[in-house]
Amino acid sequence: MSLLQVKQVNFSYNSKRLFKGNDQTTNILNEISFSIEEGTCLGLIGTSGAGKSTLGKVILGIQRPQQGQVLFQGHDIYNLNKATQQKIRRDLQVVFQDSYSAVNPRMTAERIISEPLENFERLSVGEKRRRVIELLERVGLSERDLKKYPHQFSGGQLQRINIARAIALKPKLIVLDESVSSLDMVTQSLILKLLSELKDDFGLSYLFITHDIKAAFSISDQIGVLEKGELIELYDSKDQFFSSKHPIVKRLRDSILAEHPRFRTLTTKVKLG
């Protein structure tokens, strides 16, 4: 059984119009189906407005889809009793794009990271602190940052704290919604490396939502392309993606810059001067 199964999910916004006739429905997600196996990573790429983040929210149980099912470990996450909900929440963690709105601005880094530990585990004060420091060091921060408040961190540092909080409980699946997009190249590769290490060590799975194709490839086992609310194709390897004939995939592929300018091929010639 797959860890996560998404079955024919449809999601649309209804904008009510008071004076102008019929209500307008905007389809965000259209018949989306896929599954994530334990210990694997699905990279979800697409242009902005393709419905990537909405899909993430549907999977997390924040936005109920009009149709379709989301099964996590075999349980429908929109139809749970309290005990299973508690268990599932522990195994399903998330890191969002905006690091500042994800934390309480009045808490220190130590309290932010230790919150899930307090919530789900019973630890002594010393043990808790040791775990927090360990987590901070794993994401490239240090013990000195324990007592700092969110506004004393940069966006990238705070995102690393969010990641530390998400991995604190060693969940089964982490939804990473543009989580590394705000980080600099060095930190980004550090975090991506950390994430793949964790994947190998503990069998974590990720749903890696991003517009950064390169980042997606460096960690994902499978790549899905989302365009206008539809899951166009799923690729099991880099080669499959690069040999695809689909026009939208082609366009995405062309947007990746080659390592060296000499290998860059421009589909549209740019006139200089």
Add this chain to the structure above:
Amino acid sequence: MGTYVLKRIITIVPIFLLATLLTFGMINLSPVDPAEAYFAAAHIQATDEMLEQKRHEFGLDQPLFIQYVNSLIKVGQFDFGISYVTNKPVWQEISARLPATIQLTIGSLLIAILVSVPIGFLAGIKKNSGMDHLSRFLSFIGASIPSFWLGYLLIFFFSVKLDLLPVEGIGTWKHLVLPSVTLAFPLIALYTRLLRASVLENLQESYVLFARTRGVHEKIIMGKHVLRIAISPMITGLGMNLGNLMTGAIIVEAVFSWPGFGRFFIEAVFNRDVPVIQGYVLLAAGIFLTSNLLVDLIQMYIDPRISRRGRQYR
């Protein structure tokens, strides 16, 4: 954090000095001649010589600057002069009324907090529920009933009809109940509204939604994230009201014959008892400054960003 506290305490000094200057200036601007007021209070028909002598005794023939400095030195020694009416030191008069005032202040604030925190909090969490409607009803009533009427109503029901509590005066805790409730009523109205509004506002914060997504227990979300921060506007309100209550609740004291500051001060105004008025105004300034400092320190504890340097986001 230590430096912030120190800074806040030091800034109190110039503000207090300004208050003394203003009091001194206003008393000198008023048409009341302290010497005349003195004899009027003692019911003595004064001759010009007696007035002249009194003025010399009060130091009124000296330049204004010297008078001000002298009064400052005296204030520094807690010497506010001698009341014209009772012929006792003002400080003694004030400290005799202090326990009654403090009792009433603590009593009413305690009732206000104990009632408004649960009601306001529940009203905020369960918007448009029965509790929310009850809190709205209470607030309208509390804000619109005048305290003298409420005081007499309470006396009528609880003292006269039911004979549960004493009508007036000070003594046991039973004497404290009715005046405290009367004073607490409008405060409850205010605090429940403040608390409800800020609970609603904090529930909208995205980190609350995210905390739910991460599976944090509702108890922790409410206790650590929402209530702790939502209480902050109410504490600002509390600080303001603490000053008001400590400087005397004139109407309620009159209704319940409570021997606090309020009535004492009103009498002093009518008797043109200059030293008492001066002492009272300075005391009020001191109380307001202290309660504001207290509020700031509590706010700092609740929201550590206030005292921390660093980039302020948002």
